Amino acid sequence: MPTWLLRQKYLIDFTLSSLLRRRAKNLGLLLVYTLIVFVLGSVMLFTHALRQEAAAVLEGAPEIVLQRLVAGRHDLLPASHLERIGSVRGVQKKEGRLWGYFYDPATRANYTLMVPHDRTIAGGEVVIGAGIARTRGLARGDFYTLRGQDGQPQTLRVADVLGSGSELVSSDLMLVSEDFFRRFFGIAPGLYTDVALTVRNPNEVRKIAEKLTLLLPDTRPILREEILRTYDAVFAWREGIVYVLLVGAVLAFVVFAWDKASGLSAEERREIGILKAIGWETGDVIRMKFWEGALVSLTAFLVGYLAAYVHVYYSDAALFEPVLKGWAVLYPRFQLLPTIDGLQVATLFFFTVFPYTVATIVPIWRAAITDPDAVMR
Amino acid sequence: MLLNPAILALLGVSAIVTLLVGAATAFGLHLLREWDIASGSELQLRLERRTYLIATLVAFSFVAELVSLLLFVYNAEAMHTQFVGAMCATGVLNVNPWGWPTLFLKIAVFFTGAVWLALNHLDNQGHDYPLVRVKYGLLLALFPLVLAAGAAQALFFLGLRPDVITSCCGALFSPESAGVAAEVAGLAPARAALALAASGALVLGAGSWVLLRGSGGGPFGAAGLLAFVVAIAAVVSLVALYVYEHPHHHCPFCVLKPGHDHVGYWLYVPLFAATALALGAGAVAPWRRVPSLAHAVPGEVRRRTRLAVIGYALFYAVATYAILRSNLTMTDVWW
Amino acid sequence: MIELREVRKAFNQGRTNEFWAIRGVSLTLEDNRVTVLKGPSGSGKTTLLSMIGCLSRPTEGRILLEGRALSGLPERFLTEVRRRTFGFIFQQFNLIKGLSVLENVMLPAYPIGRPRGALETEASELLERFALGEKARYRVEWLSGGEAQRTAICRALINGPRILVADEPTANLDTRLSRDFMSIVRDLRAVGKTVLLSSHDPEVYDSPFVDRVVQMRDGRVTDC
Ligand SMILES: Nc1ncnc2c1ncn2[C@@H]1O[C@H](COP(=O)(O)OP(=O)(O)O)[C@@H](O)[C@H]1O
Ligand SMILES: [Mg+2]
DSSP states (O other): HHHHHHHHHHHHHHHHHHHHHHHHHHHHHHHHHHHHHHHHHHHHHHHHHHHHHHHHHTTOOOEEEEEEEETHHHHHEHHHHHHTTTSSEEEEEEEEEEEEEEETTTTTTEEEEESSSSSSOOOTEEEEEEHHHHTTTTTOOOOOEEEESOEEEEHHHHHHHSTTHHHHTTTTTEOOOHHHHHHHHHTTTTTTTTTEEEEEOGGGGGHHHHHHHOOTTTEEEHHHHHHHHHHHHHHHHHHHHHHHHHHHHHHHHHHHHHHHHHHHHHHHHHHHHHHHTTTOHHHHHHHHHHHHHHHHHHHHHHHHHHHHHHHHHHHHTTHHHHHHHOOOOOOOOOOOOOOOHHHHHHHHHHHHHHHHHHHHHHHHHHHTOOOGGGGOO | OOHHHHHHHHHHHHHHHHHHHHHHHHHHHHHHHHTTTOOOOOOHHHHHHHHHHHHHHHHHHHHHHHHHHHHHHHHHGGOOOOOOOOHHHHHHHHHHHHTHHHOOOOOOOHHHHHHHHHHHHHHSSTTTTTTTHHHHHHHHHHHHHHHHHHHHHHHHHHTTTOOBBBOHHHHTTTTSSSSHHHHHHHOHHHHHHHHHHHHHHHHHHHHHHHHSSSSHHHHHHHHHHHHHHHHHHHIIIIHHHHTTOOOOOOOOOGGGGGGGGTTTHHHHHHHHHHHHHHHHHHHHGGGGGSSGGGGTTHHEEEEEEHHHHHHHHHHHHHHHHHHHHHHOOOHHHHH | OOEEEEEEEEESSSSOOEEEEEEEEEEETTTTEEEEEEEEETTTTHHHHHHHTTTSOEEEEEEEEEEEEESSSSSHHHHHHHHHHHEETTTTTOOTTBBHHHHHHHGGGGGTTHHHHHHHHHHHHHHHHHHHHTTTBGGGGOOOOHHHHHHHHHHHHOOOSEEEEEEEETTTTTTOOOOHHHEEEHHHTTTOEEEEEOOOOHHHTTTTTOOOOEEEETTTEEEO
């Protein structure tokens, strides 16, 4: 081993044993440090996961959704519109969609009723999301009665329960047949909720949207990339706000770390004096103390990040549940997809290890420049 | 302005690093005024002890700036989804005029910091600290750079507007448009390959000369800087095409994406490290004439040069490998 | 050989409580001799020893080690010289609590970065030589006064210094242990070490193993 490496190894050995000798004092610091990493890390991993989830959901969404507006409000769209879209170049596929919300007084929750276009559902049947199945205690083969727009109860047989692949959106979903849908909501044939468009070349999405607004002035195109962008910005912004709020906590932690680092006990002071007297150089002491900080930081960071990881991905962010999702009755039990990315780790590093180190530089230096002959007095 | 934790962290780090380097510079200036190495006074002892603080502050700031350079690029990459027209970091840096200057200033801070640390390391081996004036003089150059990098970054982030439609690597690095980036991209791949090979031969040759003859550290540093500039230009105009297997995709950032086996890291990490080391060697070499440093300089130069040569060699090997293994054939474009 | 030329040392220089602890000492100390600085408390023995041992720098005057001027060196290089040339034995032994005897002995070698195996062997040999072999793994707070001092001596010797410096080495020892200490000093001299002691204990300065006594008072050498 080269000398400089050996030297670092000795310094690490020494600082490790000196950390262990002062277990009680260092444990407090370590705990607070870990907690800071845990909280910030949880917020970060959680928003990141939600963002990804949203992106995954939108992955399958159409590139453009066309809505009709009447007096500034969303209205049903006639089939004639559909035909006129056909003349716009670049549109690969167009589909009139039927969907709507239904308030279920029994569970006091809103369900999304939808006519799927990738599967057919028999007249008296329904396919429900896992959330509905859970809250209403329904399973395949059970019967489910709901009251339609005309006040008449309608009974449907549960044909299937949707898997929880991306439960975030399918949790409150009810898939029904077109017939049933139109009867239930009283929507005349030839009218649709909106239109979904598939575009051949994703680079042309904006151009096509422009053409559509010219062709059908009473409609509004909603672009998938726009939604994604908004989602991203909103999530990032929220996360940013939470972090701004947490800056207070980080500052408190910095003060705490500063205090710990500068408030050396008489015993520690004597130890550094001895080290300097027996031949340690100021730089050696600084390096030793640097290793101490690095070990503490590494431990706190790893433990805190791991705890945050488990918290977010394996306990569904149990601690945030009441704050972030409390309003939803059908709380989706989705499995977030675990990921680690460099951006997050680096950011977290700058919110925790960086301030800690800044707080300790001057105290460490002060301790390290102890007079070597101090122990002789 | 857009707000996210990474931006918050970058702004915070810049502010703090500016403060730290500012403090180090102020200490350094004060120190220069009172410095008298021959004196046994308590004041001189205090000043000598303060040099440890200054060096620690600068070293720490250097590491922080390095990580923040990475974070800056990562963040730009991650934010591309929030801007119309941005497909990667290039598009985000283009959102307003401060993106690229920030990046360049951060790189300049990195290299200047590396040179400072090399000088400091050398000076600490001269029993009369002969480079005190040079070192603290250089801090006077480092501080404005750090300040400018921080200011440019703040302007960049404050001026980020989500409604701006930006142009990404496709447009910026297309030979048809104007500007330095376009000119770099417009470099004929054949010429870029030639320049890359020539600068590689130059820097590796200069490095070998230093290792064999023990002199020529200064020219090696200069060759290193030249090799760096040519290498970056060649990545944009040549290597990128092969990595993306697309004859018109010039982008220095997309190579960092996981889709390309992280080949970008294999290119940039050795290149930046080698250049920092070569500049260090170049900065250290001229001081062999100072009596108290004469014993330390050759070793320092040799050590840095050896590592730098390894770094450059790795960079050129990876670049060559990326070109050779690619399925892109440029016969039509080249000849 | 160590030469002191008109060495002066001030504390709190430039302030109202400025105090000159050493007021012009010129002295030559030969190699392989046992020299005792003798004088009342406050006469400047410790201050002088710490300057000779490169723990501090004189305010004025020069100190030369083998003809090389030490006094102008920055602390960084003084430390370098110190850990190769000097070994220190302090009045309060100054062992680090919580560490074992062996670890305490090895501490001065850590910044040098010698391979651990060789270092441990050497430390163990030293401990054997001073009859501490069995206590190597003990924690230092369990040692008796004599054992603690011998541990401190081992620590002073671990980097192979030519010169040993001991400040009031017998102040915390009874007569028997003081004599033991002086016989250790004799042995060290026998293996070629230079020993520099400060003391106002007759057990030390009247010991037959002492070659030279330097009398100090009020920061000056009065008799040597
Ligand atoms: N750090 C200091 N600051 C101020 N005065 C000091 C300091 N160290 C020693 N002195 C003074 O210098 C004088 C000599 O001290 P010292 O060398 O310890 O004497 P001795 O070892 O002979 O007892 C004493 O008067 C003491 O008070
Ligand atoms: Mg004394």
